[in-house]
Amino acid sequence: MSLINPTSVPQLAARYPRDASRLRHQLAAEPLLAYPALAQAARDLPRQHVERRVHDAGNGEAFRLLDDDAHPADSIAAGGVASQWIMLRYIEQLPAYRALLEGLLHELAPVIGPATGPVCDIKGFVFISAPGTHTPFHFDAEYNILFQIAGDKVFAVYPPAPPFIDLAKRESYHRAGENMLDWQPDYAAKGDQHLLAPGDALFVPYAAPHWVRAGDAPSISLSVTWQSRQTRSVADALTLNPLLRRFGLRAYDPQVSADAPWLRAAASRVGQRMGLL
Numbered sequence: 001m002s003l004i005n006p007t008s009v010p011q012l013a014a015r016y017p018r019d020a021s022r023l024r025h026q027l028a029a030e031p032l033l034a035y036p037a038l039a040q041a042a043r044d045l046p047r048q049h050v051e052r053r054v055h056d057a058g059n060g061e062a063f064r065l066l067d068d069d070a071h072p073a074d075s076i077a078a079g080g081v082a083s084q085w086i087m088l089r090y091i092e093q094l095p096a097y098r099a100l101l102e103g104l105l106h107e108l109a110p111v112i113g114p115a116t117g118p119v120c121d122i123k124g125f126v127f128i129s130a131p132g133t134h135t136p137f138h139f140d141a142e143y144n145i146l147f148q149i150a151g152d153k154v155f156a157v158y159p160p161a162p163p164f165i166d167l168a169k170r171e172s173y174h175r176a177g178e179n180m181l182d183w184q185p186d187y188a189a190k191g192d193q194h195l196l197a198p199g200d201a202l203f204v205p206y207a208a209p210h211w212v213r214a215g216d217a218p219s220i221s222l223s224v225t226w227q228s229r230q231t232r233s234v235a236d237a238l239t240l241n242p243l244l245r246r247f248g249l250r251a252y253d254p255q256v257s258a259d260a261p262w263l264r265a266a267a268s269r270v271g272q273r274m275g276l277l
């Protein structure tokens, strides 16, 4: 049986990779994504890859890490948390989850391959959210599909362009891992809001800003992310920008140039190997 409903795939084919697109899936009954298995996964992952954060950060505010002695696995085993957000980061480290992520992307390969080439750098994240958890406005430099497993969420997506995100923010991500974005009140009416219930999924374009709010029930979501050869080149080219500016040369801006920055990326990789960047 397919993990992703085949009838929902043509819509993705029409919109990938530029526009957000909804899918339907069969993962709500997947034992690996139920609380007992997720609690075990939290114990099996390196401790630094199991994070707790506040559940009530507003847009434009820090998504603050929580630090306490209790292992999040205990909370997950008990069915989640009343006032926290827990993330299992890089679950592809665990073979059963790696197989699940690869199975999902294999089903979408006929859509992804012709548009952006083979997938690389597959990563997986599980989000266990208290009711009402708000993930503040931010972006991720990756292609992403969020699969809603339990509870519901509103997922608001914005174009990966000014005023929502600019070149400085993109460079900051690759320099320092910073991905939070500034918020203006009028942005609230400008995003495309998708209500996701169990069985729904949403493709989020590369670097598209977004915020997320969980509904009234505890929520479980699986996020599958990947890179392409082009997005790897974009990341390398952005890393080169500060050095270019120092020499008075033109910086690369993905908003201005639609072409893949192969030469800049190659120069960046040489610079990184030489320790210049």
Ligand SMILES: [Fe+2]
Binding pocket: 138, 139, 140, 210
């Ligand atoms: Fe995100």
